[in-house]
Amino acid sequence: MTWIRIPRPWEVSGREVTPEAVFHGRRDFLKKMGILGAGVAALAAAPSLAGLSRAFAQRSAAPVNPNSITPESLTGRFNNFYEFSADKGKVWRQARDLKTAGWTVRVLGHVARPGELDVSQLIRGWSLEERVYRLRCVETWSAVIPWRGVPFKELVKRVDPLSSARYVKLRTFLDPDTATGQHERFWEPWPYTEGLTMAEAMHDLTFLAEGMYGNGLNPQNGAPLRLVVPWKYGFKSIKSIASIEFTDRMPETFWTTISPLEYDFSANVLPQTPYARWAQQYERPLGREGLTPTLPYNGYADAVAGLYP
Numbered sequence: 330m331t332w333i334r335i336p337r338p339w340e341v342s343g344r345e346v347t348p349e350a351v352f353h354g355r356r357d358f359l360k361k362m363g364i365l366g367a368g369v370a371a372l373a374a375a376p377s378l379a380g381l382s383r384a385f386a387q388r389s390a391a392p393v394n395p396n397s398i399t400p401e402s403l404t405g406r407f408n409n410f411y412e413f414s415a416d417k418g419k420v421w422r423q424a425r426d427l428k429t430a431g432w433t434v435r436v437l438g439h440v441a442r443p444g445e446l447d448v449s450q451l452i453r454g455w456s457l458e459e460r461v462y463r464l465r466c467v468e469t470w471s472a473v474i475p476w477r478g479v480p481f482k483e484l485v486k487r488v489d490p491l492s493s494a495r496y497v498k499l500r501t502f503l504d505p506d507t508a509t510g511q512h513e514r515f516w517e518p519w520p521y522t523e524g525l526t527m528a529e530a531m532h533d534l535t536f537l538a539e540g541m542y543g544n545g546l547n548p549q550n551g552a553p554l555r556l557v558v559p560w561k562y563g564f565k566s567i568k569s570i571a572s573i574e575f576t577d578r579m580p581e582t583f584w585t586t587i588s589p590l591e592y593d594f595s596a597n598v599l600p601q602t603p604y605a606r607w608a609q610q611y612e613r614p615l616g617r618e619g620l621t622p623t624l625p626y627n628g629y630a631d632a633v634a635g636l637y638p
């Protein structure tokens with residue numbers, strides 16, 4: 330399958346500038362494919378994606394760069410998902426046991442509509458969107474991934490947080506029988522927990538993904554539902570979400586609990602600031618030779634710097 334990376338308006342802060350017409354052309358293209366509006370069923374019924382992508386590329390004068398998307402063979406076989414293994418090459422094998430059928434997400438805390446959401450029902454009601462984002466791991470490797478899902482704020486608005494809600498706290502499942510990492514490193518603060526301020530949660534870039542590369546998520550990438558926060562280090566993009574809690578105080582997270590001196594709650598990608606055990610000026614894109622500079626806020630400064638006056 331050929332994927333063509335078409336820059337979106339918010340990517341202007343990166344290396345390329347996109348004529349507005351390209352963005353609208355892109356939307357029409359996605360509509361035709363059924364990604365916008367109709368959803369998964371239409372996508373499955375769509376003709377060859379590679380063919381459509383080529384046709385679209387020929388129609389448009391866009392500066393597309395088909396090489397920047399990281400091959401799925403890499404992002405599907407090199408993972409951080411400590412619930413399963415601390416060995417990035419073994420996660421995909423271990424995670425095959427994750428049962429995602431009938432998955433629910435619990436909504437609780439300072440919210441008008443708490444409850445248990447059935448994920449497959451939830452997804453059926455969404456107008457799915459595709460977004461190509463950079464992912465920057467704090468360990469300095471990086472990837473460019475085409476996600477499929479909805480802005481996280483769509484879900485937040487639906488459950489109607491109270492005005493007392495100042496943070497969102499997200500948790501992954503707890504199941505040491507399936508997740509060998511939770512069993513072997515039982516002393517770690519499971520379940521994996523992450524969080525955002527309400528302003529970050531409501532930002533248009535903050536994404537809730539149910540798919541990548543045009544298919545549903547694989548277990549190793551966080552099926553059935555994960556967060557994607559592209560301007561923060563990868564560990565904020567919590568996989569396999571089991572609960573969403575609205576709180577009035579900053580939550581402790583997995584990493585701030587394990588090592589509070591290394592990890593802070595915000596974890597924004599700021600290349601001039603050493604973070605955790607690593608210098609952060611450069612990154613190693615998966616599947617490519619050598620290093621490339623890391624950009625402030627991972628290339629999304631224009632879109633998000635306003636959150637941090």
Ligand SMILES: Nc1nc2c(c(=O)[nH]1)N[C@H]1C(S)=C(S)[C@@H](COP(=O)(O)O)O[C@H]1N2
Binds near residue numbers: 407409465466
């Ligand atoms: N539940 C959970 N989510 C997680 C992690 C994890 O260990 N457990 N690892 C994080 C880290 S460190 C990174 S870099 C990304 C990696 O996502 P990927 O494997 O899909 O590329 O997932 C994040 N989400």
Ligand SMILES: [Mo]
Binds near residue numbers: 409467468562563564
């Ligand atoms: Mo990471």
